[in-house]
Amino acid sequence: MASLGDLERTVMDVLWAAEGPVAAAELRDALADRELALTTVHTVLSRLETKGFVEHDDARPRRFRPRATREQHAAELMHEVLGRSGDRQAVLARFVGGVDPEEARMLRQLLDGSAPDAGTR
């Protein structure tokens, strides 16, 4: 039994691959190998809508499309990761904070200057 998170990702993949808005029944058919009930598809869609990942037109209330592309979501996330928003440091532990070009150059020199001599290997 796939988790909801897994289903959400799969549904988003279908929506991202689609040309235009997609109806729930089409989604069910596209994911036929998973044998989903239509209600399950609706549940997943409404969860995605609550999270702000999909939207539907008022004109065509039964057809859903992604609110942003996968790349836009990735860019948004990276913006937060790379930026300095409030207490980001507590939110996630980034491996290395950015440094300015001058210090980056200095660090590379430091690394090159300390190249291990073959004897210690």
Place this chain on the structure above:
Amino acid sequence: MLPATAAALAVLAAALAWPVPALLGRARWPRRDPLVALVCWQAIGLAGGLSIIGALLVHGLAPWGHSLPEAGAAVLTGDPARDPVRGDHWVTLTLAAVLALELLGVLALSWARTARTRRRHRELLELVVRPADAVPDARLLEHPAPVAFCIPGARPLLVLSSGMVAELDDDQLAAVVAHERAHLAEHHHLYLLPFVAWEAALPVLPAAARAHAAVRELVEMRADDRALTSLRGPDPRRTLAQAIVVAAGGPGGGVPSGALSVGGSAVGARVVRLLSPPAPLPPAARAAALLCAGLLLLVPTALLLLPAV
């Protein structure tokens, strides 16, 4: 008159508000043993809050009794004050309440805000990332900047950008992953949380910012140390240092400057520390530092709870 307990607590609070954090922040030994230094910082933070609030409380309650248990019991049982209650007693009582509420409130707020942001990040990540082939429990985020991070929590997420995977060789990537896993395994975000909150609560106190910066740096060094224990290869220290330099100097490094002064020097300190490791702290020094941290917590607690002399 001022009870001796309140005076002693006030002296302790003053020491912990400035000279002690300044000394520890400038000391060289913490990078020799980040874990012990982290314990010391936690003790300073906790003892500092305890002694300042305690000093105000003991002074404010002085008319009811000269120690906290004595005065507290008198207030609770509705006994009348033995000495006249003056304005300064009310002022210190109010200050104690405000400070306690602010510190705890900001801590709770910071916790909640952090949890909300993490949830949002996790939701986003679960949609846009895919499992990384190279590292089983990590996720891959399509982005050219070399970035690695983890989102702590009940279901921690370890994320590598495709830029990071592209720029590092296998050993370096393993070092990065080991570093992030160390953060998660030792719950480093919890060490940081009070200092993030207290810097926000007490922006006028330079020690709060200093403590936050120091703890952040120590947590990274500790994660480096722990990562080294699990790394193989001819020279894991150098491998990790290379990974740090690549990640710091990559296209993602072009973060607006100004925000970088702290992070920048900390990155340099990490690299230097990896390339020419300082001697570990001798066991006696370790024990002494831990003893100091213990005493730091014990003294205000004892002052607060023991009957007045």
